Amino acid sequence: MxxxxxxxxxxxxxxxxxxxxxxxxxxxxxxxxxxxxxxxxxxxxxxxxxxxxxxxxxxxxxxxxxxxxxxxxxxxxxxxxxxxxxxxxxxxxxxxxxxxxxxxxxxxxxxxxxxxxxxxxxxxxxxxxxxxxxxxxxxxxxxxxxxxxxxxxxxxxxxxxxxxxxxxxxxxxxxxxxxxxxxxxxxxxxxxxxxxxxxxxxxxxxxxxxxxxxxxxxxxxxxxxxxxxxxxxxxxxxxxxxxxxxxxxxxxxxxxxxxxxxxxxxxxxxxxxxxxxxxxxxxxxxxxxxxxxxxxxxxxxxxxxxxxxxxxxxxxxxxxxxxxxxxxxxNILKKQLSNEKDLGAAKKILGIEITRKKSIRKLFLSKQAYIEKVLKRFNMNNAKPVVVPFAAHFKLFANMSLKTYEEMEHMSSVPY
Incomplete structure (x- = not known):
């Protein structure tokens, strides 16, 4: 060299x-x-x-x-x-x-x-x-x-x-x-x-x-x-x-x-x-x-x-x-890994989908499958998708948070 x-x-x-x-x-x-x-x-x-x-x-x-x-x-x-x-x-x-x-x-x-x-x-x-x-x-x-x-x-x-x-x-x-x-x-x-x-x-x-x-x-x-x-x-x-x-x-x-x-x-x-x-x-x-x-x-x-x-x-x-x-x-670890089959680039890990776009040198992570699973659980998989789940003029304040056990019990069945 x-x-x-x-x-x-x-x-x-x-x-x-x-x-x-x-x-x-x-x-x-x-x-x-x-x-x-x-x-x-x-x-x-x-x-x-x-x-x-x-x-x-x-x-x-x-x-x-x-x-x-x-x-x-x-x-x-x-x-x-x-x-x-x-x-x-x-x-x-x-x-x-x-x-x-x-x-x-x-x-x-x-x-x-x-x-x-x-x-x-x-x-x-x-x-x-x-x-x-x-x-x-x-x-x-x-x-x-x-x-x-x-x-x-x-x-x-x-x-x-x-x-x-x-x-x-x-x-x-x-x-x-x-x-x-x-x-x-x-x-x-x-x-x-x-x-x-x-x-x-x-x-x-x-x-x-x-x-x-x-x-x-x-x-x-x-x-x-x-x-x-x-x-x-x-x-x-x-x-x-x-x-x-x-x-x-x-x-x-x-x-x-x-x-x-x-x-x-x-x-x-x-x-x-x-x-x-x-x-x-x-x-x-x-x-x-x-x-x-x-x-x-x-x-x-x-x-x-x-x-x-x-x-x-x-x-x-x-x-x-x-x-x-x-x-x-x-060296022992490398030898063990060398016996494993090379599966190529990862496409999914822990339920997260991995998408590569080499042309723009970017990698994207998506949890679409998990989101669909949650929607199905609450019977909302056929709901009409919007940008946000409530109107833009709607405001949330701290005093609107749950205060009683009954309120918490009721909201446990509400998806959002």
Missing amino acids: DGWQRCFLFSILWLIFTPMDATFGSHKVTAAANNEPARGRKLATDNPGSISIDCGVNDDYVDDNVGLLYKSDRDFISTGENHDAELGSTQFEAFTERLCKNLRSFPTGRKNCYTLRPKQGKNHNYFIKTLFCYGNYDGKNQPPKFDLYIGVNYWITVEGLASFLWRTHELFHFSSTDTIHLCLVNTNVGVPFISALELHPVNDSIYRSEFGSLMVARRSQLSYPTDLNFRYKDDVFQRIWRTYGLANTTWVNATSDIQVQEIDDSYKLPIEVLKTAAQPQKGLHSLRYNISFICSPSCDFYVYFHFAEIVEIPQDQRREFTITLNMSQI
């Missing part, structure tokens, strides 16, 4: 859904050892109003890997106990090591809540992220199971933890109050705990749902074939990106630097994520992204795709492709 180039070039796929469900394998950040006072240092990432808490530490510090000021949680909660994780017990990502060294547990009280007061206040959208590193801190090798709440609203059950793994749960939450309470609720299956908690203001025009908060189900950077987790310093929302390798694809790297102004939109994607992409190994073949969740039939999913043109193409060409959902089900 002259002047066209058709291929799939996926840069990023971000999948989120409304019912609050868990996100797996996304997590936090490592901090380089640095004893320099946090207050006097410039942060690399600028997102005013962010709150980043390393639960269970005594002092604030700056994490140079992501440019965040992590605060002790002592000013956000008054209950619970600080603990150190068992050394060498957790398989850390480079950016989770420091956050997983400490935690705060809550052996007393059914419900223990962190109190967050972001500068933006109420009627604003926030990205809330929690991190859990059990690390066998209690020496029992029995990870707990407990619930998370935002205020009085249930968020998710934290479960499936292990001594050597870490897990995060993420939520886009629109707050109608100035204060946000994140609560850990004891369900009598071990002692609730938390390793880190973050809140980042988000532009109100993105990640909004008319049904409530949005729980992150999967966020993928289509690049390296192995599952790796990355957190980028220029990501103002401090998202964690998991690489995902699509089958039968080749990997493409940016041929030149991507200018910041080209991607400076509300989603503020980190440049490193946009520098890699996937494309089919052969010509016009498709890219397939398969994913499934254990979810009730009522679950609603929101899918966000992000694209960047990172491979130069001739000026007389352009890139074009389509995105389809659940193609296997579509």
Whole structure:
């Protein structure tokens, strides 16, 4: 096809859904050892109003890997106990090591809540992220199971933890109050705990749902074939990106630097994520992204795709492709329909006659058969037709409407 180039070039796929469900394998950040006072240092990432808490530490510090000021949680909660994780017990990502060294547990009280007061206040959208590193801190090798709440609203059950793994749960939450309470609720299956908690203001025009908060189900950077987790310093929302390798694809790297102004939109994607992409190994073949969740039939999913043109193409060409959902089900339906006999253009549907006049490019719908049926029912099929069923000078008024049961009973046998 002259002047066209058709291929799939996926840069990023971000999948989120409304019912609050868990996100797996996304997590936090490592901090380089640095004893320099946090207050006097410039942060690399600028997102005013962010709150980043390393639960269970005594002092604030700056994490140079992501440019965040992590605060002790002592000013956000008054209950619970600080603990150190068992050394060498957790398989850390480079950016989770420091956050997983400490935690705060809550052996007393059914419900223990962190109190967050972001500068933006109420009627604003926030990205809330929690991190859990059990690390066998209690020496029992029995990870707990407990619930998370935002205020009085249930968020998710934290479960499936292990001594050597870490897990995060993420939520886009629109707050109608100035204060946000994140609560850990004891369900009598071990002692609730938390390793880190973050809140980042988000532009109100993105990640909004008319049904409530949005729980992150999967966020993928289509690049390296192995599952790796990355957190980028220029990501103002401090998202964690998991690489995902699509089958039968080749990997493409940016041929030149991507200018910041080209991607400076509300989603503020980190440049490193946009520098890699996937494309089919052969010509016009498709890219397939398969994913499934254990979810009730009522679950609603929101899918966000992000694209960047990172491979130069001739000026007389352009890139074009389509995105389809659940193609296997579509193909099954098409196959079923292909076995049916083609009856040609429809002539009648639900008693309505269809007439086509191709010469004037118009289509007419007629309910003549239904009208004749009604007239026959009221013995008026032989009546003389007129333009209107009463004289043109006759006027109708609201006070002429039926008022008594007897009037209604009488008029039920009158056709008009």
